[in-house]
Amino acid sequence: MNPRLSRRAARLTSSLIRDILQVTQRPGVISFAGGLPAQELMPNPDFTGLTEDYRQYGPSEGEPALRSLIAQNLSLLGLTCGADQVLVTSGSQQGIDLVGKLFVDEGSPVLLEAPTYLATIQALDVYGAELQGLPLSADGIDPDALRRVIAHNRPAFVYLIPTFQNPSGCCYTDEVRRAVAGVLDETGVPLIEDDPYRDLVYQPADRTPICAYLRRAPWVYLGSFSKITAPGLRVGYLAASPSLFPGLVRLKQASDLHTNRLGQVWLARFLNSDEFAAHRARMIGVYRERRDTMQTALLHHFAELAEWQVPAGGLFFWLRLSADCDTLAALQAALARDVAFMPGEPFFPLWSLPYPAVRLNFSHAAPEQIEQGIAVLGELLSGLAGGVPSRHSRASVSV
């Protein structure tokens, strides 16, 4: 018997990405596919001596100690914000879902970067958003293009990942950050700023949140502990301007009452401890080394095959392929040789691929595996490309 489902259910995207990610977790596969932190670098949580209140139901907004700590940290970044503007979420993915719930009716226009985080595309698709992509250059989006698109197609909000963007690795310059904030203040369009990678910084880069530059426009800032501690705890957060905060809390309450308290209580203690700085420095050191290993391997094997920027932070290289290539077919071939990567297609709204690309994660695999896997991919893509110049090679998008 086929039940009658919501129109929302009919919009559920294919399980292709789920399928890809499941295959890449097969033992023996060198995976550059997911955005997985390295498990061996994660802290070993010590739960002894925690107050036992964490077993009872807790406040929807989150644990007071953690909320205060988050607000203090945001204020240090220039984003002046009280603890009463912080909502602890079940991972920052939930923040994206709550934003969709708060803002999006079927057909609501939403602006985001192209390419962008694929699970944001999925989460907003569920609510029926009409997604429109803003091309990224190495400096960020073009503020003038943003102003034009807003004037033409008044979006419910603009969703950006300005710091070590997923998938492109792009980090907006301070000039672009200020200009984007200016456009949003002018037009009053809300900014959703997703910032999960900010702590993973390998060289100097502008990182002031765009939200910190806003004076009038409403905003939601999405933060994560998954990349710098342990994603399995599922503790993230959002901070929001006062006009948006109460609605987000009520939607959180209706969604899952509150976030698991054990993870929150442990995190509040760990982030406040001396251990944390040492842990972060160690994690950053190892990731920087892996990034550099991948860069060296790419220079060796991909110089003729692709263009890319060295990411100043985050987890990914984004390779714009020089020749036309069916990256989904390439993935099948790579998996047959026990190497995995993410095809570029799913990172574009409506899979409207302006150029062939692949995303390579460098945090999960060990350096020897990185060298070995990149060599396999280089050999494979150079065979597949077969010298056919890309039909996309004149596109204006450069990241």
Added chain:
Amino acid sequence: MNPRLSRRAARLTSSLIRDILQVTQRPGVISFAGGLPAQELMPNPDFTGLTEDYRQYGPSEGEPALRSLIAQNLSLLGLTCGADQVLVTSGSQQGIDLVGKLFVDEGSPVLLEAPTYLATIQALDVYGAELQGLPLSADGIDPDALRRVIAHNRPAFVYLIPTFQNPSGCCYTDEVRRAVAGVLDETGVPLIEDDPYRDLVYQPADRTPICAYLRRAPWVYLGSFSKITAPGLRVGYLAASPSLFPGLVRLKQASDLHTNRLGQVWLARFLNSDEFAAHRARMIGVYRERRDTMQTALLHHFAELAEWQVPAGGLFFWLRLSADCDTLAALQAALARDVAFMPGEPFFPLWSLPYPAVRLNFSHAAPEQIEQGIAVLGELLSGLAGGVPSRHSRASVSV
């Protein structure tokens, strides 16, 4: 600057209930308001020796060991179900939200009991469901009434809490369970069966899930560990018929990727241990005693003021007041004397109160507090009622 929000956001219900629950958590208040388990009875989780995989991202469906255990337990209840039909959720509240997401468009009719769990009303309101209440008698809903309402107003699904219902404490007889299943099989309307209280059983009662009696109709069974272990862990689950399961998993993934793994891994170990049976027996024993204490106090102080059934399980007494009474005003008066309860209004769809009622939780307060608090409430309500006979006293609803 006022952002343009979704129509969904405009439907967010008032924060009255949040406000009530916050006040009731003031130190020194004897609270019969929330559905809080007794913290002193919760297990003290021991996290030593767990595999460290729980720190990494995990599968959206949940931890395999916990899913298997859940499927085995459901099969013992007569609900034949594979582990591949089990989805671990961030509390069973998330199951309700996912069901809303999967089924409900603005204006979709949904049938539920009147009264019913207030957070289900809130969660489905968010999606714009048109909620219609089925009156409850001591045996459950009337299967013939169910058939008539389905024929008239084809609902997206029927949501029921057949075992130790919240707020009424009602437990459907086996005859009603089978008859309800028959109507749903005839009509093909999906059943959402919410079953968080089943383990809290104080005397013999029919408890076979209605889902176990279905032969054709699609179903979702929502289960909880919050009442029998520790709600702060936020681990619940759903099981679903094969036609519904894949959509629910994808919606889960878009909502928060997966449920926190630490809680799952610990629960799988605890539920499998010898400790669990002893813990459950102890918790049930204490709650039974508290139920009996409340019953004795009610007989003493409420005999003239209300009608009620002694609940065979669960967490609540539901008192149908004999005289008309503004229960919200009564709550204010009770809080002034440091006693809290839940007014009946929010448990009815659209607050369409067919009779004045209050819900009293008996699991959280200690026996002396129960006696003291019920005495205060009795005195207060007998003063407020002032001998005015209820305008609702002839209503056909008897629970």
